[in-house]
Amino acid sequence: MSSRTAAGVDPTAPAPVVELVGLAAYTELAEFGLLAARSVDAPDLATRQALADGADRALARQRALFALVSADDGVVPGVVGATVMAPFEHALADFDARTDTDDWAEGLLKGVVGHGVAQDFCRILAGGLAGASGRAVRKVLERPAPGPEAGADAGADAEAIWLLARMAAADDVLASRLALWGRRVVGEALGVVTALLGRHPELVALTAEAATRLGAELPAGQDPESTVRPWLVARLTGEHTRRMDRMRLAA
């Protein structure tokens, strides 16, 4: 595996680790934005605070990711962040435009579903990383988001999931609308994943490695991307269904 030398980045960090950390960190920044935006226009103070705390935990996880590839402890995390996230700068612009909504609950669900798919994708990719640095990335991605306010099992979207489940339970019409919206958002999110695979061959390689390690029997074929994509989409869809179930929304 090659390594890269870039501002603030540990030159001994394997390239796939730097790549995945960049994608995962960008995902956390996006989740920060989606939760924070719904905090700003939340219907009451308790909700506003709850979503702000979730957004905060997304940034705490982002810092833990940056620390994995920082050249030294004293480095300004912003420098590392800019370097590793740069390849993904516009990765979600299309997703954002296609899932634009003025509805508060839909906006919140967009964060939960979109970020959920992105995080699952990163966790699967991490399964393809070798060695100690791979284990370190998996440890950060698999553990709950850190943060002084988080319960032991709280992800950044813990409050959002709880709020959506409560709203859906109280309003059947809303629950149906959110279920429909969730299907649309997950379709767009899977489209982002497919587009990322098309632009980043190293992510295809990582996915194939992860699939092999997980014992998947991929069909033999010359194009790794078309071989690995159906397996990945099936796994991501399965996780999405479980997530919607937890909110008691039909996937």
Added chain:
Amino acid sequence: MSSRTAAGVDPTAPAPVVELVGLAAYTELAEFGLLAARSVDAPDLATRQALADGADRALARQRALFALVSADDGVVPGVVGATVMAPFEHALADFDARTDTDDWAEGLLKGVVGHGVAQDFCRILAGGLAGASGRAVRKVLERPAPGPEAGADAGADAEAIWLLARMAAADDVLASRLALWGRRVVGEALGVVTALLGRHPELVALTAEAATRLGAELPAGQDPESTVRPWLVARLTGEHTRRMDRMRLAA
């Protein structure tokens, strides 16, 4: 001084401390929202990250404030927060409506100016608090916002101030427009402070106490509010002028 017993709040915390912590914590939540909103629609990734980090530090300070009045270490901060912030829930709704803007730089300056006035107000009020708990509040309010990413002297709005100063330096027309906008925002912010004094007599008492401790010679008069208000507004305006100077904007 009386004390209050409320969910999660230390029953031995003096009422003025609980009151001021609530106001200051609400101020930090508002600052989180203003910075996060400008992070979400920032022009580039570096700006987006910088403002997210600032928003994060606002919540870190908020947690430090909640800790000052929490009944015990194991308490869920959200409970304390909801209790102490409740009296101020709609304190900024009017300010927000009157300073609504679609312009990114104006929105950012609104955060810097509005939050600046609110923080200065809280710091002045803290000067009126007695005893060890008063010193503890002053320590949290006077030190830079905590946070793993913050430089030693970074407030939550450090990145915002730097960005505005850079934009204003590069564009005279923008600088003039922002200077004008800053005057409007500070006027509305001072209006919020005046309204708070009108609704919360205990804040008037704290301001009077702080003014006395600072050696102010207030005119003798029977109405404490009208006595203390001009002194307070003059101090807040002075701080505002210094803040605008740092961004090289005419106050």
